[in-house]
Structures are given as structure tokens and as C-alpha cells.
Amino acid sequence: MGYVVDRWHLSTPPKGAAECGEHKGKVAAKAHGKGKRWQARYNGPDGAERTSLHRTKPEAEKEITKQEASKLDGSWIDPDRGKTKIEQVVFDIWLPATNTIERTKREYRGTMNRYLIPEWAGREVRSIRPSEAGAWQNLLTSKYELGGTTPNRVSRLVRSVFRMAVIDRMIPVSPFDGIKAPTLVEAHIDPPDVSTVRLIIREAHRDRWAVMAQLDALTGMRSGEIRGLRVDNLRLLNQALDVHQQLVYEPGKGYYLDKLKTGAGRRTLPLNKAAIKLLAWYLSKYPPPKEGEWAGLVFTMPGGKPIGESTLDWAFKAMCTKAKARRYRWHDLRHHYASVLIAGGENPKVVSRRLGHTDVAFTMRIYAHLFAEAEEQTRSVLDAAWAEPDETGGSGSESSEPAGTNPEPVPRERALVQVNP
Template sequence: MGYVADRWHKTRHRPDEPECGEHKGKVATKCHGKGKRWQARYDDPTGREVTSVWATKVEAEQEIVRQEAAKQTGSWLDPKAGRVTFEQFSLDTWLPAQSIIGRSEVEYLGALRRYAFPELGHREMRSIKPSEAGAWQKLLVSKYGLSGSYPNRVARYVRGVFRLAVIDRVISVSPFAQILAPALESSACHPPDVAEVHQLVTAAYHDRYATMIALDALTGLRSGELRGLRLSRIDFLRRTMLVDQQLVYEKGKGQYFDELKTGAGRRTLPLTQGTVDLIAAYVARNPVPTAGPGAGLLFTMPAAGLIGESTIDYALKSICKRANVEPRHWHELRHHYASVLIAGGENPRVVQQRLGHKDVLTTMRTYAHLFAEAEERTRDVLDAAWADVRKADGEAESSGASGRIPESRADSGVVAQLRG
């Protein structure tokens, strides 16, 4: 249990020390008359002593009662913890606590430094109000000009900082608790169809790019996954491909191989026989290098050099020009793969797993319009399937034959619906 101390007077004093001029029977300390007189002292849940000063003894006693009660209920907060600034807590506590790879850490830190620290960095965590949190979110668009999904992404980082602060008992509630996050806007993708992909493959000016385009359309790999694909990851017998690394670029480090961002990114893809034959034929024409930076890679530049993202982007733009089609990006070949799966009737969960998305919501958000189109095709298929039945039923009625579904075996309302 805590106790109250009198800052202005000594609890132990020598007999020869003079009596306090204001308070009879007491001996003044050096801080007599300076600041608040009464000090509340108690131990926090870890056993560390916490102190605070108050004008009256009653206030100090009430503070101890409040803090002891909070300890009992598990709602105790360190009164001084919330004084840490947003920038300090983000750098010292939140960022190290994230289970992310190095490139993602650079991305998170860059977003905070550009959009959050200038506005909130100097503020104490406990001082930021919900109204200020909401106003900051609006600045992402009005001041910084962010668009698409980026305002939501940046806001998600900052909201995560405050969420961890609540968990760590730095603050009692996040200022974003009742504030809606920026809408997650994503423009509908319009991937190339099979005919266009075939045009691109035909127009490719190098065997390397023709094969990369075809393979990407057949597997939906990300650019880094495609450029970092090793021959050893292809199981020709089982017709599968293990996706477990990517080739990335980072300023100051150059190109290097890195693990995938999420556990869901690591996946084993089923390959068609045509895909297996495509890879085998390419390897026969272009043996995989055994030495150098590109050792073991399926696709390399001359002298086993690693292929940069800008290199294949430029190559695809040139190929699009040669094929006389609209400019495309490599990621649109990944969208093509997803669109083929969806059109073929694959459910969202399977599409998510094939693409290596973190969750099915990401898949649905990106390809919602394609699933809607697939639903419409389902209706067309059902209409076409029952068209012959309706036609035969109509002919039977006109000729007086009993070509009906017996009412005793089916609900009359269902029968009427099937007849259209």
C-alpha cells in the first residue's frame, strides 16, 4: 500500500535543528514553500516506486487509492508513460516490435517520417485528441496529395503505433478508436486476355522475355519472384513450383535475394503440363548458370547478371509497342493469371492461396469486379442449361402432352420459376 509524504518537513531531524516558522513542531526541509507540499508514493505492478505531488494531503491520499484500485483491476497506467513523444515511441518501441523484413521497415519508417512525424512527432502520446487524429488523416489527401490505397496504408501504420501504446499501457485509449480509417480505394484492374498475352509473347524480341511473359501469365508471380526464380524450385515430376524468395532492390544495398513479405507469400503452385514443357524447353535453349550472382536462376542477363525491375519494365513497354497494344506492366500479367482462375470458377480462397495474398479480403478487394463478372456468367450458363427444358415444356403444352414436372414431386412455385 502506498503512503503520503510531506515534502516541506523532515520526518527525522536532529534535536538541535530549528523549528519551522510556519508549522509548529516540524522542521523545514530545503524545499519548504517550493512547489506542492504532499507527495503520493506507491509501487507500480512491477515493484518500481512511482511518485506524484499534490497541493493537499487529501488529494495525495485519493491518488494512492485510485492507483491501488487500478492495480487490482488490471487497468493501471503509468502516469508518466504517456509523456513519451509519438516519434520516440514509434522509433523505440513500435517499429522494433513489428515482425517485418528489412525492406518493409524502410517503407514503414519512410512513411512515418514523411507524413506523420512533421505533424505529430513532437507531441506527447497522451496529448493527441481524437479530433486531431481525424484532422491528421485528412491532411494525407489535402496537404500531402496521397491517393488510392496509400492514405489508408499510412494511416494504418500510425493507428498501429497508438494501438500498441494502448496494449503497452502507455495510454488508456487510442485517439483513433472512434475515427474511421481513410477509405481503402482500389481501381478496378483490367488485365490482358489470353489473346493479348499471346500477342505479347509473339512480339517479344528475345527468348528470355517471351518465356518470362508466358510463365508469368501461367503462374501469377510477382516481378521479384519471377526474377528470383531458381530452377531448383521447379519439380518437373510433380509439376509444381515452390515460391519462397524474391529478387529486390534497396537503395544503398543494390539487388539482393530476400524472403517474402508474409508467410502467405511462400506457396507451392500447381503447374500445367504446358508450363512444365515451356520451362524445360527454355532451359534446354538457355542453360542455367552455375556460377556468379545469377547461379541457379532461371532468368539472367548475359554473363549471369541479375535482372533489374526497371529492365523488364522497359522490355515489356517495348514489346507492347511492337505488338501494337496498350502499355502494360508486369503486375498486369499477375492480374491476368487471377482473372483466368476466377473465370474458370475457382473460389476466392483458392485464388488467394495461388497469388500469395495475406488474406482473402485483399483478393476480394482487388478482383471484386471480376468475381461479379463470373457471377453473371454463372447466370448465363444456368439460363442456357434450362433453355432446352423450357422449350420442350412449351412444345408439350401446345401439343397437349404431359411434359410437365409433376406438381406432387416439386413445389409449384419452383416449377413456375424453372419454366421462366
């Protein structure tokens, strides 16, 4: 339990000390008459003593009762930590606690330095009001001119800083509670179909680009994942491929293999016969480097050096131009893979797992319109399966449907691209 201290008087005065002229029976301390008289002292849940000053003794006693009750019901807030500056909360508390790789932490640091610290660097974490939180969010589009998904992404990071402050007993509630996050504007996904991907692959001017494009259409790997693919990630006898790392580039450090951002990204992908045949052919014709830093890397430039992201993008756009197709991005092959899975009837959880997404809701947001198209296909399949004989052109009972309204036959699913390198 806590206790109250009279700051203005000595608790154990020395013998013969002069009595305080203002308070009978008391011996004045050096602090007599300076500031608030009564000090409440109590221990926090961590065992460290906290203090606060009050004008009257009942006020100090009331504060102790309040603090003891909050410790019991779990609502206790550290009054001193609420004074922590936001910059310290971000870089000394929140960032080290984020469960992600170091490269992503560097990206988070850059985001905070660009959009949060210039606005609130000198502020105490407890001082931010909800109205200020909402105003800061508006700056993302008005002052910093961010668009697309970026305002929502930046806001989510900053919101997580204040959630950490709540969890760490710095503040009772986040100033963002009740403040709507920026609208998440997802770009409309219109991936190339199988015939278009086939056409683009046929226009590749190097085997490596053709094989990489086809393999990506068959696995949906990210650019860094396929560029960082190693021989020991391939389990062709088991018809599987392990996605365990990615190739990244960092100024001042160059290229290196790094682990994936999230645990969900680390996954095993099933390989169909076309993918296995493709990889076996490519590895026999272009054996990976056997020694050095890039030993075992499946796809490399001449001389065994890794392939840069911009180089891969350039090659793919050149293929699109030559094929007279839309200038797709390399990432659109990943969208193509997802669209094939969805059209084939895979459920959202499976699609999310194949793509390495952390949340199936994220997958649904991106590909909602494709799932809607797949639902319509399901209706057509059911209509065809349950049609009466006369509805499909056969003999049988009379139908109340007028002539010419029979459903079109459901086309067979087109095969995945299978191009000989």
C-alpha cells in the same frame, strides 16, 4: 500498496531539531512551502516506483487507490511513458516491434519521416487530440497531395503507431479512435484476357521475355518473385513451384535476393502441364549460371546478371506495342492469373492464397467485380443444368416461356495460353 509522503516535513527528524513554526509537532524539510505538499508513491506492474504530487493528503490517497485498482483490472497507464516524444515512439518502440523484413522497415522509416515527423516530431504521445489526428489525415491529400491508395496506407501505418502506444500502456486510447480512415480508393482492374496474352507473348523479341510472360500468366508471381526464381525452387516432378524469395534492388547495395515481406507471400504454386513443359524447354536451352552470386537463377540477362524491374517492364510494354494491344504493365499478368482462377470457379480463399495475400478481404476488394461476373456465370450454368427439355430444344412438357427466350449455351472455358517458345 502505495503510501503517502509529506514532502514539507522530515519523517525521521534528528534529535533536537527545531519545530516547524507553521505546523506544530513537525520538523520542516528543505522543500517546505515549495510546490505541492503531498506525494503519492506506488509501484507499477513492472515493480518500478512511480510518484505524483498533490495539494492535499486525501487527494494523494485517492490517487494511490486509483492506481492500485487500475493494476487489478488491467487498465493501468504509465504516466511517465505518456510523455515520450512521438519521434521516439516511432523509431525506438514501434519500428523495432514491426514483424517485417528490414527492407520494409526502411520503407516505413521513410514514410514516417516524410509525413508524420514534420508535423508532430516534438509532441508527447499523450498530447495528440482526436481533432488533431483527423486534421493530420486531411494533410495527406491537401498538403502532401497523395492520391489513390497511398493516403489510406500511410494513415494505417500511423494508426498502428498509436495502437502500439496503447498496448505499451503509454496512453489509454488512440487519438484515431472514432476518426474514419481515408477512403481506400482501389484502382479498377481490367486484366488482359487469354487471347490478348497469347497475342502479346507472340510478339516477344527474346525467348526470355516470352517464357517469363507466359509463366507469369500461369502462376501470378510478382515481378521480384519471378526475377528471383531459382532452380531449387522448382519441383517439376511434383508439378509445383516454391515462392520463397524475391530479387530486389537497393541504391548503394545493388541487387540481392531477399525474403518475402509476409509469411503469406511464401507459398507453393501448382504448375499445369503447359508451365512444366515451358520451364523444361527453357532450362534445357538456357541453363542457369552454375557458379557465382547468381548461380541457379532461372532468368538472367546475357552474362548471367539479374534482370531489373524496369528492364522487364520495358520489354513487356514493347511487346504490347508491337501486338497493338493496350500498354499493360507487367503486374497485369498477375491480375490476368487471378481473373482466370476466378472465372474457373476458385473460391476467394484459394485465390488469395495463390496470390500470396495476407488477407482474403484484400483480395475481395481488388477483384470484387470479377467475382461478381463469376457469380453471374454460375447462375447461367445452373439455369442450363436445370432447364426443362423443351427449354433446351428437346421434347417434353409444355413450357410457359415464350419462344425465343431459351438461354444461350454456356461457352467452354478457354484454355490457358500455351505457346511454343
